[in-house]
Structures are given as structure tokens and as C-alpha cells.
Amino acid sequence: MLGFTAKSEGSLRKNMTIEMTCDIEGDEEFTAAMESFDSAMQRHVHRLLVSWAADVKALAMQLVPVRTGHLRSTIYAVVKEWVVEVGAEATYALFVELGTRYMAARPYLFPAVQEYLPQLEQIILEALDAAKSEAGL
Numbered sequence: 001m002l003g004f005t006a007k008s009e010g011s012l013r014k015n016m017t018i019e020m021t022c023d024i025e026g027d028e029e030f031t032a033a034m035e036s037f038d039s040a041m042q043r044h045v046h047r048l049l050v051s052w053a054a055d056v057k058a059l060a061m062q063l064v065p066v067r068t069g070h071l072r073s074t075i076y077a078v079v080k081e082w083v084v085e086v087g088a089e090a091t092y093a094l095f096v097e098l099g100t101r102y103m104a105a106r107p108y109l110f111p112a113v114q115e116y117l118p119q120l121e122q123i124i125l126e127a128l129d130a131a132k133s134e135a136g137l
Helices: 027-036 038-064 093-098 109-135
Strands: 002-009 015-024 075-080 083-088
Touching: 038 075, 038 083, 038 109, 083 093, 083 109
Parallel strands: none
Antiparallel strands: 002 015, 015 083, 075 083
């Protein structure tokens, strides 16, 4: 099961970010499988996740509306342990993605993540299958 949430951090006077979080049913199983891998397999899966995150970031940078280029320049993708974070740090990123009562939404992060979800699913399934075969299951 996939669920998406957008969150903002900070206040309007400081720094507001938008970050897409994808909750995947069975993520505990994936994390446990990753911990059971040898270091070579962990590095391989980590590289696949980094590549996936870079693809999502590149598409988001193509989709984002550009006036000055600042919003596009703040889009990021980071892999920490087995979690991929994709977001934008511009103070108005959330307003562009979700819209306001005065401005229509112009999503760029959600469509980018959604476009690459099948590839993420494939990475996760292949890693789980490899973990099972490595464990002799």
C-alpha cells in the first residue's frame, strides 16, 4: 500500500520545505532484508536507490514551473540508510506543489515520484527476492 504525505518544516519567516514521503506496506521486511545482506549486496541496493532518487530529482527539475530558477535549484534527493527523501527547500515550494486559495497547484514532486514508483517497486522486490534466496528460503 502506498500513501503520500507532504510536510512543511519551519515557519514562513524561516525556511519552509516540502518533502514527499511514501509509506510502503512491508517496509520493515525490506529493512530487515537489507540488514541481512552482505556488504556488497547492500552497496548494490544502495546504488540502485541513489540512482532512483537521482531520476526522480531530474524529472522534478524538468516539471517544476520556472520563473527565476530558485525553486528548481533547491530540489534535492538524499538516501539515508534505506530511506529516500525527495523535496525542495525554497520557502514557497509547498505553495507551488499544493497551491493556495489564490493560486492553482502546479505539482512537480508528486508526479515525479509517481512516475518512478514502478522502478522503486522493482528494486524493492528484487532485493527481497535476493535476501530470501541468500537465506535459503
